[in-house]
Amino acid sequence: MDGQAHAARALWNCLHDWWSMLPKEKRCLAAADAAIRQARKEIDWLGMLPAQAAQAVLKTYFQAWRNCWDGRVGAPTFKVRNRTVMSVDIPQGRDLNITRVHRRWGMVNIPKVGRVRFRWTKELPVGKRARGDDRITGARLVKDALGWHISFRVQILEAGPEPHTGPDVGIDAGVNLPLALSDGNHQDHGRPPRLADGTADQGKWLNPPEKAKLLGLERRAARRKQHRGRGEKTSRRLQHTYDQIKQLRAKATRRAVDWQHKTTTYIAERYSIVVVEQLHIKSMVKSARGTIEEPGHNVVQKSGLNRSISQEAWGRTVTMLAYKTARQGGALHKVPAPGTSLRCSACGSTTPGSRKDQATFVCKNPDCGWSGNADWNAARNILHLYRRGHALVPAAGRAVVRRPRGVKPATAR
Template sequence: MSDHGVETRQFGHRARLALSPALALKADDQAHAARAMWNLLHAWWQLMPTEKRTLANADAAIRQGRDLNITRVHRRWGMVNLPKIGRVRFRWTKDLPVGKHADKENRITGARLVKDPLGWHIAFRVQTLEPVPKPHRGPEIGIDVGITVPIALSDGQTYEHDAWLTEREQARLLDLEQRAARRKKHRKPGERTSRRLHHTYDQIAGLRAKAKRRAADWQHKTTTKIADTYGTVVVEALTITNMVKSAKGTVDAPGRNVAQKSGLNRSISAEAWGRTVTMLTYKLARQGGTLAKVPAPNTSRRCSACGFTTPGSRETQALFVCRNPGCGWSGNADHNAARNILHLYRMGHALIPAAGRAVARRAQRVKPATAR
C-alpha cells in the first residue's frame, strides 16, 4: 500500500467480440428490442408526473449486465455470458479483475454491447482499488499541437504519424465514395435506398472506422509515453469548435477561400486535439502528474529567445525567424510555439478551470468565523 493511501478508480474497457453470423443476428435482434423498449419507457416517462418518474432506475437495470461469468481461456481470448445471446468470446487486451482477482473493491460492475462499422464490441465497467500515486518527479514540458507536426514538445522532440489509411485503402475509399455518389444521383426523389447503396455505405463506414481506430491507438500510445516521462504538461487552451467553423458565409456576405478552409477544418478534426488533451489529463492524474492550460494568442508569433512578437516572424509552416534586429533567432516554428507555451506557464499565466473558479468564488463569499 502507498504512503498516500488508496483510492477507488472507475474506468471503461472496450473489447471486440468474436460473433458467428448466427450470434451476430441475435445481437442485432436484441439491439432492436432494447431500442424499442427504451422508446416505450421514454414515452411512459414523459406521461408520468415528475415525482413518479423512475426511468433512471429502469435504464440502469437494462444496462446492468449481471452474471457475466467472465473467464480467461487463452492469452488473447476471454469468454463472457451475454443475456439472450449465449456464451461468446471476446478479445483479451487488458487484465480484468475476474476470478480469484475479483473482490468487493476490484470487480466488473457491468457491461453493455456496442456496435460500430467494424462489428460488435463489449464495453465493461470496471472498478478497482489502487494506491494514490505519488507526485510525478518528471520535468515540465510544453506541447504545441498542429497538423503538419501533430505534437511538438518544447525540448525539441516531435511525435508524428503516417496516413491512417494505406494508399490502397485510400484509393478504395475514393472509389466507394464516387460509386455511392453516382448511385445516389440516379435515385429518384422519394425512392428507397437500394441494398446495393446501403452496402456501399457500410464499406465506406468500415474504412473510416478503421482510420479512426488507428488514430486512437496512436494517440493512446503517444500520450502514455508523455505521461510516463513528464510530471507537468502544458498545452494551449484552444476553442476547437470555433477553429473549425465553416467559412461559407451567407448569400449577402459570401466567404472567401471556402474550399481551403474546409480542407483545414477536416485536417483539424482528423487530428482530434481535444481527445489528445483528454487522454493526457487522466493519464497524468494516474501517474501523479498535472496538466495545465495557458492562453493561446501569440504563442506562434512570439520569439522564445527574446520575447519579441510580430505577425511576420513565421515565414513558413515549419520555419520561425525573429524580426527583432537585435535577435534574429531562427528555428522550428512548432518547437518555438511549444517553448512559448511552457514560458507562459512558468510566468504564472495558467488558466484556472471553471470548477476551480467556482470554488474560489465560494471561498471569497464565506465570512470568517468570529471568536465567541
C-alpha cells in the same frame, strides 16, 4: 444483440416522450420505473431487452438530466436510428460468468444471448488474478462498422500515485506536426503531407491499397446514388457500399485512437507537468463560406483546414492527457492561446512577418534572429506562460482529471 440495442434506443425515446408530456410534479424515478415495467409487459419487442439493461437506460437518462442541470451538457434528445451508436449495458458483473479459453480468447455470458467468444486484449480480475476487492462490476456492448465490442467495468483498489518527478513540458497541437513538445521531443504519427489544393488527405490512417479501395467505393456509391429517385429508399447494393465505406473509416478511426492512447501514455509517464493551450475548437472550424451579401474568401482551403483540425481530434488528446497525468502523479494545465504562435520564444517579442509559413518561424527582431519550427516555437511559449503564472483556473465544480464519458480505455473485441 441488434434487437436488444434497438429496444434500448426505443426505450430511451419512449422514456423521453413520457418525461416531456408528464407534469413536473409527477416526474420521479419511481413513476418512470413503473412505466418501464408496464411497457415491457405490454410490448413484446421491449421484452427482448433484459430487465437490468432497461434499468440501466433509466439511470442513464436521469444522469443525462443531472448533467444538463449542472450546466455540463445540453438537454437529452431523441436518439435517431441512423445516427445513434448501438449499445447495450450489462450493469451486474455476476451475470457475465467470464472464463478464459486460452491466451487470446475468452467466453462471456450475455443475458438473453448466451455464451459469446471475445478477443482477450487486457488482463481482467478473473479466477486467480482476482485480488482482494478487485472485481468486474459490469460491461457494455457497443457496435460500430467493424462489429460488436465489449468493454468491462473493473473495480480495482490501488494506492494513490506518488508525486511525479519528471520535467515540465509545453505542447502545441498542430496540423502538419500533431504534437510539438517544448523540449524538441515531437510526436508525429507519420501522416502524409496535405494535398496540393490545400485539402486534407482523407485516408491518412490507411495504407495505399486501402486508400485506393476507399476511393473506388466512394465513386461506386456516387454512381449508384444517381439512379435513386427523390424520396426513394436506398437500394441494398448502395447500402452495402455504404457499409464497406464505414468499415474502412472505422478502421482509420481505430488506428488514430490507438496512436493517441499510446502517445498520451508516453507523455504522462515521462513528464510531471503538461501545459497545453486553451483552444476553442468549435470556433476554429467554422466555415468561411459567408453569406450572399458578404461571401467568404478561400472557402476550399479553409474547408480543408477545418477537416484536418477535426481529424486530429485535439480535444480528445487533451482529455486523455488530463486523466493519464493525474494517474501518474502529474498534472495538466492550460494557458491562454492568443499570441503563442506569433511571439518569439527566444526574445519574447512579436514582430510582423516572423511567421513565414505554416512550418517556419524566423524572428524579425534585429537583436535576435532566432529561427526554427513554428510549432516548436509555440510550444516553448506555452511552457513559458505557465512558468510566469498565466495558467487558467478550471471552473468550480468540474472534475479536471476524471476520464469522462465517451473516452474509453482499450476495449476487447
